[in-house]
Amino acid sequence: xxxxxxxxxxxxxxxxxxxxxxxxxxxQLTLAVVSGVEGEALKQAAHDYEAQANVHIDIAQLxxxxxxxxxxxxxxxxxxxxxxxMLDDPWFPRFASEQLLTDLSPLFQQRGQxxxxxxxxxxxxxxxxxxxxxxxxxxxxxxxxxxxxFYRKDLFEKHSLKPPATWNDVLAAAKTIQEKESAGxxxxxxxxxxxxxxxxxxxxxxFMPIFWAFGGEMFDASGKPTVNSPEGVAALELMLxxxxxxxxxxxxxxxxxxxAHLLQGTAAMSINWPAWISSFNDPAKSKVIGKMEFTTLxxxxxxxxxxxxxxxxxxxxxxxxxADALDFLLWATNAQQMKQSAQRGNPPxxxxxxxxxxxxxxxxxxxxxxxSLESSRPRPRTPYWNEIENAxxxxxxxxxxxxxxxxxxxxxxxxxxxxxxxxxx
Amino acid sequence: xPKSRRFLSAQNRREWLxxxxxxxxxxAVLLSLSIYPLIYSITISLQQExxxxxxxxxxxxxxxxSDNFFLTxxxxxxxxAVAALGCEFLLGLGLAxxxxxxxxxxxxFRASLLVPMMxxxxxxxxxxxxxxxxxxxxxxxTLRRFGLKTESLTWTASPKLAMLSVIAVDVWQWxxxxxxxxxAGLQAIPEEPYEAALIDGSSRWQTFWHVTLPLLKPSxxxxxxxxxxxxxxxxxxxxxxxxxxxxxxxxxxxxYIYRTAFRFFDFGYAAAMSFVLLALxxxxxxxxxxxxxxxxxxx
Numbered sequence: 001x002x003x004x005x006x007x008x009x010x011x012x013x014x015x016x017x018x019x020x021x022x023x024x025x026x027x028q029l030t031l032a033v034v035s036g037v038e039g040e041a042l043k044q045a046a047h048d049y050e051a052q053a054n055v056h057i058d059i060a061q062l063x064x065x066x067x068x069x070x071x072x073x074x075x076x077x078x079x080x081x082x083x084x085x086m087l088d089d090p091w092f093p094r095f096a097s098e099q100l101l102t103d104l105s106p107l108f109q110q111r112g113q114x115x116x117x118x119x120x121x122x123x124x125x126x127x128x129x130x131x132x133x134x135x136x137x138x139x140x141x142x143x144x145x146x147x148x149x150f151y152r153k154d155l156f157e158k159h160s161l162k163p164p165a166t167w168n169d170v171l172a173a174a175k176t177i178q179e180k181e182s183a184g185x186x187x188x189x190x191x192x193x194x195x196x197x198x199x200x201x202x203x204x205x206x207f208m209p210i211f212w213a214f215g216g217e218m219f220d221a222s223g224k225p226t227v228n229s230p231e232g233v234a235a236l237e238l239m240l241x242x243x244x245x246x247x248x249x250x251x252x253x254x255x256x257x258x259x260a261h262l263l264q265g266t267a268a269m270s271i272n273w274p275a276w277i278s279s280f281n282d283p284a285k286s287k288v289i290g291k292m293e294f295t296t297l298x299x300x301x302x303x304x305x306x307x308x309x310x311x312x313x314x315x316x317x318x319x320x321x322x323a324d325a326l327d328f329l330l331w332a333t334n335a336q337q338m339k340q341s342a343q344r345g346n347p348p349x350x351x352x353x354x355x356x357x358x359x360x361x362x363x364x365x366x367x368x369x370x371x372s373l374e375s376s377r378p379r380p381r382t383p384y385w386n387e388i389e390n391a392x393x394x395x396x397x398x399x400x401x402x403x404x405x406x407x408x409x410x411x412x413x414x415x416x417x418x419x420x421x422x423x424x425x
Numbered sequence: 426x427p428k429s430r431r432f433l434s435a436q437n438r439r440e441w442l443x444x445x446x447x448x449x450x451x452x453a454v455l456l457s458l459s460i461y462p463l464i465y466s467i468t469i470s471l472q473q474e475x476x477x478x479x480x481x482x483x484x485x486x487x488x489x490x491s492d493n494f495f496l497t498x499x500x501x502x503x504x505x506a507v508a509a510l511g512c513e514f515l516l517g518l519g520l521a522x523x524x525x526x527x528x529x530x531x532x533x534f535r536a537s538l539l540v541p542m543m544x545x546x547x548x549x550x551x552x553x554x555x556x557x558x559x560x561x562x563x564x565x566x567t568l569r570r571f572g573l574k575t576e577s578l579t580w581t582a583s584p585k586l587a588m589l590s591v592i593a594v595d596v597w598q599w600x601x602x603x604x605x606x607x608x609a610g611l612q613a614i615p616e617e618p619y620e621a622a623l624i625d626g627s628s629r630w631q632t633f634w635h636v637t638l639p640l641l642k643p644s645x646x647x648x649x650x651x652x653x654x655x656x657x658x659x660x661x662x663x664x665x666x667x668x669x670x671x672x673x674x675x676x677x678x679x680x681y682i683y684r685t686a687f688r689f690f691d692f693g694y695a696a697a698m699s700f701v702l703l704a705l706x707x708x709x710x711x712x713x714x715x716x717x718x719x720x721x722x723x724x
Contacts, residue, residue: 010481038509069688069690071692097665113538152656156436181636197671198668198670198671199668199669199670199671199672199673200668200670218554246557247559247560248560248576248577249558249559249560249579249581249583250582251579251670251672252579252581252584252587252667252670252671253582254583255555260561266560289688359697384689384700386689387688387689390688391494394494394670394672394673395672397670397671398584398671398672398673399673400671401582401583401584401671401672403584403672403674404672412500416493422431423488
């Protein structure tokens with residue numbers, strides 16, 4: 001019996017040691033950020049904020065692939081562990097539709113403000129509303145990525161080609177460059193185009209701008225999937241044509257494979273993201289210094305549109321410090337702080353910064369980036385995007401690897417998307 | 426109170442208390458980390474989310490039958506397991522027989538054969554992904570040296586070669602394990618049966634078939650069981666090499682379960698698939714044991 005009492009005492013002692021320390025009266029915030037340049041900038045900002053405000057900020061930094069599952073499980077089980085989270089914009093509908101985020105509009109009103117200021121780019125703010133564009137505000141945009149079209153200025157001039165304005169121009173230029181450059185004056189083969197057709201996110205991201213330019217739509221007005229429309233099939237046919245001028249094995253390429261080909265100067269054109277731009281002028285990595293040009297996406301029957309890919313910051317619904325969290329959120333996304341973030345390598349989400357002379361001098365592609373971002377489109381706003389993107393990507397990849405014809409691939413993709421939506425109901 | 430409930434007597438209680446206290450921590454850990462999650466996963470596999478909350482249903486199991494992705498992933502898993510296991514077993518057995526004889530430098534040879542097995546699967550995946558790269562990889566580079574055309578050899582990017590590539594990588598990594606277990610089995614076989622066979626004038630082939638193989642059965646059983654279980658739940662190598670691609674060409678059941686659970690957050694369906702995989706593994710194991718394990722027929 002004595003033993004039981006002794007054990008109980010030990011246990012109680014151990015538990016009391018875990019009790020929170022009542023002395024820490026300093027405010028406390030916990031942040032979930034992504035590894036890499038986007039999260040690094042926010043982390044730096046948090047350190048600066050700690051120094052000036054009486055707040056202690058804990059930071060959980062997670063790699064991209066784990067961030068979503070970590071945040072989602074945490075918010076879903078309502079632990080209140082995080083006060084601020086970074087979100088990739090395609091995840092946002094899932095979080096917002098499951099009511100896991102704090103509605104910022106009432107918080108703005110409490111402060112006598114109607115909402116975020118008008119310097120934010122409309123397409124970026126639209127992502128933070130649920131429903132898209134029209135609903136309440138649940139986040140603020142922090143990093144303003146959108147796709148750009150990359151091409152080799154020197155090769156276009158050499159073969160007297162016009163800058164690519166339409167997808168047919170792209171195809172023709174890819175053909176010319178591949179034919180003329182394979183004869184190899186300097187011995188090297190240059191591929192006309194390079195893309196990612198790895199199933200999942202990669203294939204879908206590289207296909208959507210073609211799909212939209214051809215007039216394709218993933219859903220019709222009633223929400224039924226329509227990827228197998230004639231426009232959709234035609235867009236996939238063009239993707240396969242471009243595949244003929246892509247390096248062998250492009251069906252399993254991811255971002256780093258594409259980056260390697262562009263940096264080595266072995267491919268002439270690509271759809272890519274602004275994060276790559278700075279590496280082209282890095283002599284340690286690049287063989288194409290000063291030869292790359294960046295522009296908006298080519299058109300088809302419709303004006304070309306880029307896929308938008310913004311990092312958002314939101315406050316979880318179960319955060320216990322939402323007022324302090326909003327203070328930090330507004331501070332980190334103000335023009336002055338976002339300029340810091342831009343200097344650390346992240347495209348901003350404010351118009352004034354895209355026109356800021358100091359930033360433009362360092363980032364010559366800013367003009368193109370702003371045009372691309374302002375005319376960009378989000379991935380279809382659905383909570384089931386992860387599942388739909390996975391299925392769609394598999395069939396795009398299958399068409400590119402020659403397993404399925406474009407029509408078959410699009411029909412099967414459509415049927416699969418229909419199944420996902422039906423199940424979700 | 427009936428007399429039979431004597432354990433309530435004070436003395437008995439004291440005798441019972443101390444052992445119970447000692448067992449309690451282990452039992453608590455087992456219950457919380459193993460039994461509870463198992464019951465929980467059975468529960469969620471039998472529930473479905475609806476707008477009015479979770480309801481009991483066998484919908485997750487019904488969905489398996491009509492899910493083409495699941496069925497294809499299942500076929501891929503079986504093809505992968507059978508092909509890899511066959512190659513690993515035959516190669517491992519051949520190597521074990523070869524290195525069981527006394528030849529020069531066999532110590533060095535044995536040691537170098539074990540290297541792949543010591544590497545983490547993730548490292549193996551990354552190394553092979555680089556070697557199999559169609560443009561910059563060592564394999565196509567070597568083939569080009571010999572003047573071979575490598576344009577069509579896109580390995581992990583080709584729907585025809587991708588499965589072959591991932592199987593080859595597993596064979597490379599795990600043949601040494603099969604070899605090691607079988608070699609240990611061979612060395613445990615006593616000399617006498619061989620001497621008897623020699624005296625009876627049996628040929629080498631007959632000796633192998635009637636003496637070596639039957640006596641090696643316990644080792645074969647172990648190696649087949651362990652490898653089959655590993656192959657059916659393969660994840661890391663394939664995830665790194667192809668992520669299930671191109672298209673769906675190398676998607677195995679574990680990858681699909683992972684995606685369903687941690688990308689689509691459909692834990693119920695993922696749990697249902699896991700139970701099917703568990704059942705399959707059990708059935709195969711029982712078959713192995715039935716066929717290969719003979720109870721000792723007297724002494």
